């Protein structure tokens with residue numbers, strides 16, 4: 614019989630579902646090394662999963678918020694930014710650990726897309742994740758706005 618410490622939960626036992634809190638929900642998140650931290654407020658449980666060349670490689674779960682619902686707590690100088698194609702989206706990532714915690718999406722240049730995988734204290738199962746056809750961006754963008 615293996616020693617099982619109280620905080621260890623075997624992976625084959627379903628975790629008790631954490632109930633979805635009421636909205637608005639204010640959360641914090643950041644990169645892996647801790648250089649980049651943000652706070653965001655979600656007013657919906659809408660999320661999107663984009664199939665473009667960038668989002669698939671990063672496995673981003675997009676939680677899009679207006680700029681007034683996003684605060685960069687620290688790490689402005691820790692970020693680097695990658696741009697491609699139309700150069701509109703600002704794909705920020707931590708220069709130290711490489712994690713893409715949030716960025717400015719082409720679809721919402723006045724807001725932010727928080728990467729749901731970089732937010733602490735939430736369950737992605739709370740969100741309704743809609744597929745976004747980023748491979749056909751111009752024809753699809755109306756579905757996000």
Ligand SMILES: [Zn+2]
Pocket residue numbers: 644645646647648649707708709710711712
């Ligand atoms: Zn980092």
